Amino acid sequence: EAQVTQNPRYLITVTGKKLTVTCSQNMNHEYMSWYRQDPGLGLRQIYYSMNVEVTDKGDVPEGYKVSRKEKRNFPLILESPSPNQTSLYFCASSFLLNTGELFFGEGSRLTVL
Amino acid sequence: KQEVTQIPAALSVPEGENLVLNCSFTDSAIYNLQWFRQDPGKGLTSLLLIQSSQREQTSGRLNASLDKSSGRSTLYIAASQPGDSATYLCAVWSGANNLFFGTGTRLTVIP
Secondary structure, three states, X not given: OOOEEEEOOEEEEOOOOOEEEEEEEOOOOOEEEEEEEEOOOEEEEEEXXXXXXXXXXXXXXXXXXXXXXXXXXXXXXXXXXXXXXXXXXXXXXXXXXXXXXXXXXXXXXXXXX | OOOEEOOOOEEEEXXXXXEEEXXXXXXXXXXXXXXXXXXXXXXXXXXXXXXOOOXXXXXXXXXXXXXXXXXXXXXXXXXXXXXXXXXXXXXXXXXXXXXXXXXXXXXXXXX
16 A cells, blocks of 8 residues: 555654654655644645755754655654644655655654653 | 635535635646645545646546636535545645645534
8 A cells, every 4th residue: 555654653752852753655756755734834844855865954944854865764853852843743755746746644743841 | 935825714514515615826836736635633635636737637526626827726525525524735836846735724514
């Protein structure tokens, strides 16, 4: 089954404790992206990647890191989480940038205390 | 910067009604427009993708139209069912890598 898989789905952590949210897709998509969703603000892009070893900042990259060492994986790293990073995070992938259909993971709800 | 607006923010209709959801965008230079459905606490499910060269797409009871020149798209849902209750989001690809989302319309279909 074609899918985008995120882990963990739910996480409660404390300020400053490094964490990684994994994202994996099995559709051989070149394009992958991370979003956060907050009430009243909608979905905002954090980082995106157009291919292996190619990543770039989205609208709200501060406090986040990403890597793309393999085509299927695109982890989101919070080196020193803060409470303002409490949010619902989504990973998405697409075969073609701009023209392809975007597929989303189920989301990861992160709470930073 | 592209701005995507969805009005109304919330809509309640009785079961069986046909309904239209609206999406407007400020910059007509788009690559495509995609409609999504999101259930509470869940991910986004793609409903329809309309390329910039297309005028509409249909899938089952759903029909989406695109008018680039006026910066508008509509999602038509025929014979609504309680299972259609969800938040509907539109998103436009605009520019090199810019995907802009609307804030959604929360639909409730009353049995």
